[in-house]
Amino acid sequence: MTRGLQLTLLGLLASALQPRQAQCWWGNGHMIVARIAYDILEKDIRDKADSVLSHLMPFTTLEDQHPFVECATFADEIKGRGWNDQANLHYIDQPFFDQGFMIQVAPESENVTWAIDMIVANMNRKNLEMESGVSWDLSDSYHLRMLIHYIGDIHQPLHASSRYTKDYPMGDEGGNAVKLRVNASDEVTNLHALWDSVVTAQVDDMTLPLSESNWEKLGNISSRLRSEHPQSIVENNFNLDPNMWADESFQIVKEEIYSDFFDGEDSVFSPSQDYIDRSKLIAERQIAKAGYRLAQVLSNIWSSHQNKSSPLDSESHQDLTHESSKISPKFLQE
Numbered sequence: 609m610t611r612g613l614q615l616t617l618l619g620l621l622a623s624a625l626q627p628r629q630a631q632c633w634w635g636n637g638h639m640i641v642a643r644i645a646y647d648i649l650e651k652d653i654r655d656k657a658d659s660v661l662s663h664l665m666p667f668t669t670l671e672d673q674h675p676f677v678e679c680a681t682f683a684d685e686i687k688g689r690g691w692n693d694q695a696n697l698h699y700i701d702q703p704f705f706d707q708g709f710m711i712q713v714a715p716e717s718e719n720v721t722w723a724i725d726m727i728v729a730n731m732n733r734k735n736l737e738m739e740s741g742v743s744w745d746l747s748d749s750y751h752l753r754m755l756i757h758y759i760g761d762i763h764q765p766l767h768a769s770s771r772y773t774k775d776y777p778m779g780d781e782g783g784n785a786v787k788l789r790v791n792a793s794d795e796v797t798n799l800h801a802l803w804d805s806v807v808t809a810q811v812d813d814m815t816l817p818l819s820e821s822n823w824e825k826l827g828n829i830s831s832r833l834r835s836e837h838p839q840s841i842v843e844n845n846f847n848l849d850p851n852m853w854a855d856e857s858f859q860i861v862k863e864e865i866y867s868d869f870f871d872g873e874d875s876v877f878s879p880s881q882d883y884i885d886r887s888k889l890i891a892e893r894q895i896a897k898a899g900y901r902l903a904q905v906l907s908n909i910w911s912s913h914q915n916k917s918s919p920l921d922s923e924s925h926q927d928l929t930h931e932s933s934k935i936s937p938k939f940l941q942e
């Protein structure tokens with residue numbers, strides 16, 4: 609990032625982040641992902657993350673004592689305030705052709721997998737020219753916020769697909785177009801929102817900055833999810849390719865999410881309690897996976913940096929999955 613771009617970013621932030629209550633939909637889900645990652649990270653990586661985040665904290669009133677978790681909704685917050693040039697980086701619409709329906713769909717060039725790859729490469733200083741004397745503080749601070757959020761997004765299965773049928777020839781927008789009636793909540797009115805709310809487990813977003821009681825509440829949820837869905841659920845320990853994560857989400861969409869749906873899709877669908885219970889389990893498992901993977905991505909970036917003599921040292925240009933760059937986070941300590 610050039611100095612000029614940093615200044616532009618500062619200007620955008622100053623205008624975009626005015627005080628207001630956090631109303632990010634799916635905010636709790638994102639914060640649980642971040643809390644799981646934060647709880648299992650080694651202290652030196654946690655400290656590094658807090659230090660990196662501090663550079664943009666003066667521009668937001670939504671972060672205070674727990675910025676790593678509080679910033680998990682930053683990407684949605686700025687999107688909601690008109691910072692739209694990253695709006696399409698929250699998802700990847702892999703087409704799910706169902707009920708024998710087929711149509712030509714143009715692939716997206718920029719999406720959530722592209723964004724995660726770009727951010728990790730950027731934070732690793734890959735493929736970037738280094739200008740001597742230029743600080744990366746603001747760039748890293750911005751990208752870390754987006755990374756925490758996007759890794760959450762890609763594990764929400766409906767952020768990885770759009771379903772095409774004769775009733776939805778243009779796609780169902782990741783379930784946004786599928787109307788629902790859910791007994792547990794008036795706010796959950798479509799299929800996408802159902803999954804955004806962790807299938808009704810998290811319908812009331814916490815106010816930001818977090819109160820200590822909400823911080824504790826998130827800690828308890830993190831402990832429970834790490835106990836119910838331990839590290840061993842992350843297959844290929846650790847495959848950190850976001851394309852694999854998107855494929856995994858896509859499989860859930862194809863096999864689970866529309867499993868209870870019936871022919872009359874134009875009518876309002878009322879999911880059964882069995883569907884809610886089964887889906888809640890899947891959603892929470894996805895959140896645990898996202899937390900584990902976020903922790904590992906950050907460990908890889910910063911533990912390899914700490915061993916570098918120079919950011920451009922060719923030895924440091926390791927793949928994300930390179931064994932020697934890994935630190936084992938402290939899983940299941942609580």
Ligand SMILES: [Zn+2]
Binds near residue numbers: 683761
């Ligand atoms: Zn998002």
